[in-house]
Every structure is written in structure tokens, then in C-alpha cells.
Amino acid sequence: MTFTVRLLPSELQFEVEKGQTILEAALNQQIPFPxxxxxxxxxACLCRKVEGDVTYHLEPMLTEKEQAEGWIFPCQAIAESHLVLTFEE
Ligand code: FES
Structure with a gap:
């Protein structure tokens, strides 16, 4: 299973395999991911999820408010659907 990740505002797009972290997938495809x-x-990799679902092997240190705002750790997050992520504030 492969999901597509779209990054804003750059509009870069890459594929992530099920079970792979978002950062790992980005770096494998030469995507300049912080x-x-x-x-x-x-x-450093922190960004916000605009659309889609992620899971973690180990829950990252995010407050409930941060999670509600969509903040994720792409070096730990595993895609469970197609994703749109943003680096905009
Ligand atoms: S790369 Fe350091 S927290 Fe993700």
C-alpha cells in the first residue's frame, strides 16, 4: 500500500509506503524535508497535517492542543492515508 504526501506551500509530492515514516520516504525520494x-x-521536522491520518510506534511529545492543531513529527509518523502537510504557520 502506498500513499501520496503533498507538501505545502512547496507543492512537492512524494509516495510513502505503508510502515515507512514520512521523513524516511521523503529523504529516499530526494525531497528536501527539514x-x-x-x-x-x-x-526540526515538525509540521502540521491539513488532511489525512498518521499513527506512531511511540507517541511523540505533543500536547492535546498541539495535536488538535494538527502538529506531527514526520520522522516518527507513519501514514495511514493520503496526506497534505504544511510548513506554513
Ligand atoms: S527530525 Fe528531529 S524531531 Fe524529527
């Missing part, structure tokens, strides 16, 4: 630690600690 990142540093890749283990959910630095927050």
Missing part, C-alpha cells in the same frame, strides 16, 4: 535528529527529539 530534519536533524530523526528520532523525534529536535522538532
Amino acid at each position: 530534519h536533524r535528529c530523526q528520532v523525534g527529539a529536535c522538532a
